[in-house]
Amino acid sequence: MHSFSNKEISEILSEYTDLMKIMGENKYRIRAYDNASRIVSDRSIDIEKLAKEDRLEEIKGIGQGIAKTIKDIFIDGYCQPLDELKKELPPGFEDLLNIPGLGPKTAQKFLDELDIKNIEELKKALKNQEIRKLKGMGTKTEKNLLEALLDYEDYVSYINLNKALSTSESLIKEIKEKSDQILEIETAGSIRRKKIKIGDIDILMAVKDKKEHSLLKVIRSLDLIEDILLKGDTKISARTTEGLQVDFRIVNSQEYPAALLYFTGSKYHNVKLRQIANKLGYKLNEYGLFDEDKRLNTASETEIYKLLDLKYIEPEIREDQGEIEAARQDKLPDLINLKDIKGDFHLHSNYSDGALTIEEMIKAALERGYHSLAITDHSQSLKIANGLSEDRVKKQWLEIEELREKYPDFLILKGIEVNIKKDGSLDYGNNLLKGFDVVIGSVHDNFNLSRQAMTNRIIKAIENEYIDIIGHPTGRMLGQRKPYNLDFSKIIEAAKKNNVLLEINASPARFDLNDKMARDTLDSNVKLIINTDAHHSEQYAYMRYGIYIARRAWAEKEDIVNTSSQKEIKKLFGVK
DNA sequence: GCCGTTTTCGGCCCGACTGTTTTCAGTCG
Known part of the structure; x- marks a missing residue:
């Protein structure tokens, strides 16, 4: 048996889907594979385990045929039917499908009639005005395709x-x-x-x-x-x-609720809703819910769901990941809201690389209606961010103690964002660490360790008795740095065993954890904390993004530590 | 290829826009 992640299996199935489209396969077979690719990537089913135990067919949407395809991938180490299809097409040919407006039929036509085998050859043909000579193609098509192709080469993907x-x-x-x-x-x-x-x-x-x-x-x-x-x-x-x-x-106004439902998606959520409508003898489209040709009066999305025997489903979880079944059984989560948040526990002051004094951060937190915060500047080795020496830590503690007297009703936690070194040890010794109320362990260097080394590194930090939180757990910087290679299920396991919280870092540079990982974390009964990592009080506003991620992870108020009372926060972090 | 509160066979979500046609196929969401 070979080893493949869910993502790898999903990508193989997806590529197979693309090739079948070009080959003009039965569209329902294509749809089945497309669907299977999505199911395999979506949730935390352990595809490898199910394949080994011959239980793939237990997954809805995967039947005898696709189960065998997946099983064979694990046995052979590659997908034989995919490789056979690949042999029939020139390498790089499937890339043509990435150009908007160019689908499988047109691609096949280009190959058959002009021997266009890749994007480069297509570009040449477009510039030489060869496309317009084909039947069903004209100058307009040629112009549009050329524009789309040039866009594709330096496009904004997202x-x-x-x-x-x-x-x-x-x-x-x-x-x-x-x-x-x-x-x-x-x-x-x-x-x-x-x-x-x-x-x-x-x-x-x-x-x-x-x-x-x-x-x-x-x-x-x-x-x-x-x-x-x-x-x-x-x-x-x-x-x-x-x-x-x-x-x-x-x-128009009458159509608006159905249109809003339709255009919000997701596509897969909509397909499910339409199937339900059909079973009830209705038809659902973007203009309304229809009984024969008569549009039913629905003033809101809620009323449409109701006519489909479903509770209202919040937009953030409309992904066909169990929400429709939950809505039918009235088991939907009561999603967390921004107003439930009472504190922010990963913040920087001007002691390290933040812009404001501790007191300025406190004042702004009070204005937001918070009752608690933690000042968590960088530890000593992060020189670039003016990390704190032991002496400066002590100085900061004195200042915090004075501020506690000045703001007696507000909870100010002595925190630190301590570097997790390459070997998993921490940037301060335990003697200093035990003086903090909140210790966030974060990785800030050596990002390119092997999967095992990085996983062990973080687990070792989690096992330190003074660590409370793992900050930005996957280390990604959106558009700049990939998440580091990590066996995240092991991280969740270790966090659970050691009572460590995982962070949803709400900074738009990170959004880390992402929604899927956050949901996996909650599924394992490990709590999350949402922090903004603010370097200025204006960045407290990032909290809304953290809430969005949490809502997409099906988080309820109780799942998120920041909603706790001041008393509970004190107990959690061991503050007298 | 998948699925079943009528079904193990016969269905499979639905509509807008474009370009090239003259009634529609292809693509997209």
């Missing part, structure tokens, strides 16, 4: 949630200012679901008359809009000055 939120909020604000026809307007799509990575922006609008509106003109005039990609009565696609696609959808 942006982070914080950026997407601010862009969509600006767009909506400007549309409202420039048009008096908007009855309702809202961001839908993956932004409404608060996914961390956003591929495009979906904005839904309700107007009085879908045929008689001048929204195209308004959209064309928006500051952030560079050009229009597609224009219809109900759908307008545009591109921002930063190269991001925005889809505007236009409906």
